[in-house]
Amino acid sequence: MTASAGPSAAVFLDRDGTIIEDVTYLGRPEEVRLLPRAAEGIAVLNRSGLPVIVATNQSVVGRGMIDVAMLDAIHARLRDVIAAAGALVDAIYICPHHPDEGCECRKPRPGLLLQAAAERNLDLAASFMVGDRPLDILAGQAAGCRTVLVETGPPGAWDEAAGAVPDFRAPDLYEAAVWIVAATREEGHLVS
Numbered sequence: 001m002t003a004s005a006g007p008s009a010a011v012f013l014d015r016d017g018t019i020i021e022d023v024t025y026l027g028r029p030e031e032v033r034l035l036p037r038a039a040e041g042i043a044v045l046n047r048s049g050l051p052v053i054v055a056t057n058q059s060v061v062g063r064g065m066i067d068v069a070m071l072d073a074i075h076a077r078l079r080d081v082i083a084a085a086g087a088l089v090d091a092i093y094i095c096p097h098h099p100d101e102g103c104e105c106r107k108p109r110p111g112l113l114l115q116a117a118a119e120r121n122l123d124l125a126a127s128f129m130v131g132d133r134p135l136d137i138l139a140g141q142a143a144g145c146r147t148v149l150v151e152t153g154p155p156g157a158w159d160e161a162a163g164a165v166p167d168f169r170a171p172d173l174y175e176a177a178v179w180i181v182a183a184t185r186e187e188g189h190l191v192s
Contacts, residue, residue: 006121008121009128009184010051010053010117010127011045011130012053012127012145013042013089013131014054014133015092016056016132016153017157018038018152019035019078021035022132022154032074032077032081035173038152039085039086040085040087040174041177041178043086044178046088048181050181051120052087052088053090053092053093055113055116055129055139056094056095057106059099062096071096078092091116094112095112107135107136107139109142110139110140110142112139113129113140113143126184128148129141129143129145129148130148130150130176131148131150132150132153132158134162146183147166147167148166149169149170150170150175152171
């Protein structure tokens with residue numbers, strides 16, 4: 001719950017390597033596997049009242065490997081496995097474009113976060129972007145969010161040379177969520 005009726009803080013989560021196992025070009029719902037403690041981390045955020053929004057690049061659509069209907073089925077499965085673990089994702093924003101298209105919504109650009117903020121009355125300066133790669137951190141920074149790197153991505157996912165320096169590093173989404181809730185409560189963005 002937020003402290004005022006104005007724009008609220010939110011937590012943006014990358015999908016692959018942050019919430020679920022990162023498999024190259026995930027293309028079927030049955031490939032969705034939660035990372036350890038990911039749902040528990042989302043539940044921590046849910047209990048705090050912070051909206052949880054997935055922001056994910058899904059070039060599998062732009063590459064013609066799956067269609068939007070299959071991506072929707074994958075995300076339905078994602079919501080189901082998270083719900084079965086007692087947590088909830090408020091929204092999922094996707095960039096379906098091929099990396100060569102130069103769109104504004106593909107991370108590291110902030111388009112997905114800006115779109116969500118406009119549609120959901122979010123205060124990006126009070127919000128967080130959590131991910132396992134430099135492009136997640138850079139997208140969060142470009143949108144004005146604080147950023148958290150989780151160390152649950154595939155080996156080599158984090159490249160220090162990319163110039164992305166997160167505000168906090170966490171071993172997993174659960175520890176990231178605990179830190180975010182503490183920071184948000186300390187700043188007065190939570191009343192609970």
